[in-house]
Structure formats: C-alpha cells, structure tokens
Amino acid sequence: xxQKKDMTIVGLSRWLNECSKSSTLLKDKRHINxxxxxxxxxxxxxxxxxARELWSLTKDxxxxxxxxxxxxxxxxxxxxxxxxxxxxxTCRDVxxxxxxxxxxxxxxxxxxxxxxxxxxxxxxxxxxxxxAVDVMVVPSLQENLSNAIMESxxxxxxxxxxxxxxxxxxxxxxKNGYLAKPFDTTDLKDGIEWILNxxxxxxxxxxxxxxxxxxxxxxxxxxxxxxLYKELQ
Numbered sequence: 678x679x680q681k682k683d684m685t686i687v688g689l690s691r692w693l694n695e696c697s698k699s700s701t702l703l704k705d706k707r708h709i710n711x712x713x714x715x716x717x718x719x720x721x722x723x724x725x726x727x728a729r730e731l732w733s734l735t736k737d738x739x740x741x742x743x744x745x746x747x748x749x750x751x752x753x754x755x756x757x758x759x760x761x762x763x764x765x766x767t768c769r770d771v772x773x774x775x776x777x778x779x780x781x782x783x784x785x786x787x788x789x790x791x792x793x794x795x796x797x798x799x800x801x802x803x804x805x806x807x808x809a810v811d812v813m814v815v816p817s818l819q820e821n822l823s824n825a826i827m828e829s830x831x832x833x834x835x836x837x838x839x840x841x842x843x844x845x846x847x848x849x850x851x852k853n854g855y856l857a858k859p860f861d862t863t864d865l866k867d868g869i870e871w872i873l874n875x876x877x878x879x880x881x882x883x884x885x886x887x888x889x890x891x892x893x894x895x896x897x898x899x900x901x902x903x904x905l906y907k908e909l910q
Contacts, residue, residue: 678702685909687711690822690843709905712846713822714898717890719800720807720831722882728809732774734792739771739873742810742834744797744825745817748778755816755839762816762865763787768873774810807832812872816865820844827893830854830885837868847893853884 678684684706688694694710697703729736741763745754763773764787772790780793797803807813813829813836820842827847829836838844840856848854855868875881891897 679705683909685709685905687905689713690846692842692846693821711901711905712843712893712898713824713827714895715827715831715889715893717831717894720804720828720889722833722886723805723808725808728805731805732792732794732809734774734809735772737770739768739812740774740810741771741869741873742774742776742806742813742829743816744776744778744806744813745815746777746796748775749781750778753818755818758818758839758860758862758865759814759816760785760787761862762814762869763789765863765866766870768870771873774806776806803828804832807834810834811878812837812869814838814865814869815844817841818860822846827889831889831893833882833886835872835881835885837865837872839865847888849884849888853881853888 686697686703686706686708688697688708688710689712691710694708698708726736734740743759748754749756772792773787774792774794776794776797778793779795807829813834815823815826815836815838817823822843826836826838826844830847830853836848836854837857838848839859841859845856848856850856855871857864857868872881
C-alpha cells in the first residue's frame with residue numbers, strides 16, 4: 678500500500694470516507710465520496726390506497742414500516758430499540774409492518790397490531806410496500822449507506838433513523854425525515870410521532886423523493902464516476 682501511489686479510495690458515505698481517511702492503511706491516499714446509485718424509475722411513488730389494497734393493510738390507521746435482513750433476529754438492526762420506541766407512542770391509531778422476518782416465536786407485546794410479511798424478493802413488492810406506509814423506521818445501530826433508507830425516500834416515504842454512519846447523507850433532519858440522537862429510544866419515538874402528526878406531510882414526501890433524484894439517481898452517480906475515471910486516465 679505504501680508503494681502504490683496512484684490509488685483513489687471511493688467511500689460510499691461521508692462517514693465511511695472519513696473512517697478511511699483516518700485509517701493507518703489508507704490515510705495517505707486520495708479519497709472521494711461517491712454513493713451507491715438507485716434507479717428512481719423503479720423506486721418511485723405508487724398510489725397509497727392501491728398499495729394498501731395489494732397488501733391487505735388497513736386504510737384507517739397510520740402505518741409504520743420496519744424491515745431488514747434478519748429484521749427481528751439481528752440485534753444490529755435495532756428491533757429492540759424500535760420496540761422500546763413504539764411502546765412509548767402516545768398516538769394509538771397506528772400499526773407496525775415488518776418485512777425481512779417471519780413472525781418470531783416470542784412475539785413482543787407492543788400494544789399495537791404487527792403485520793409480519795416475511796422476506797421480499799422483488800422490487801415491485803418493495804415499491805408498493807414503501808408506498809403503502811406513512812413512515813419508515815431504520816433504527817440500525819450500525820449503518821453505512823442503507824438501501825432501505827434510500828429506497829423508501831425514493832418512493833416518497835419519510836424515514837426516521839439514528840444519526841449514525843451514513844444516515845445523515847440521506848435523511849435531512851425535519852425536512853425529509855428525522856435523525857434521532859443515537860440509540861435514544863425516546864427521541865426515536867419523538868421522530869416517529871413528528872412525521873405521523875406533521876401537517877406538512879405532503880411536503881416531507883416531496884422532499885424525500887427530490888433528495889434521492891437529485892443526489893442518488895443512477896444517471897447522476899454514473900456521471901460522477903465517469904468524470905472520475907476520465908480524470909484518472
């Protein structure tokens with residue numbers, strides 16, 4: 678590594694980029710922050726009412742979405758923190774939707790109905806599910822540049838997450854979502870309620886979509902990579 682002088686390190690998030698820049702191995706190399714791209718022609722808003730019909734979800738309550746690989750079994754994904762936050766909710770007309778995990782043997786008692794949808798394997802399912810809900814919560818304890826956050830925002834659904842890793846690259850606090858103090862479940866609860874009760878809900882949704890189209894769309898990111906390759910030739 679010390680002999681290789683022409684290395685350029687691409688960090689997918691500002692957080693990861695800073696980690697790499699301060700590392701013993703790579704600190705002397707050139708660093709650039711370029712994110713993973715997303716196809717915003719696939720991940721785009723879908724009619725909420727139709728989406729709820731497709732998933733057989735109620736139209737009369739606010740829906741909170743949570744999902745990840747091993748959503749309820751991987752402690753790093755924050756299901757415990759989410760459960761603690763939901764127990765504290767003062768608004769009662771809500772239901773929780775969970776994907777990426779089947780119904781656990783020991784179902785937590787949160788005081789609200791929970792829909793366990795299991796694993797999803799196609800983009801259409803994800804798009805319609807993101808569009809069916811009112812807020813996506815990503816309470817991960819570790820995160821680089823979350824696909825779930827980016828996909829949800831691209832479908833115009835605001836996101837609540839802890840202010841860790843690359844989350845702040847995508848979530849603009851109280852503009853397209855809510856960045857809670859790291860691992861503070863009361864603030865996580867406050868963020869969920871802030872979005873669910875927000876009178877500017879349409880504006881939040883519009884901001885969510887515009888953020889991704891502007892900064893993470895495949896064409897935008899590809900252009901930056903091409904410019905980088907040309908510069909390095």
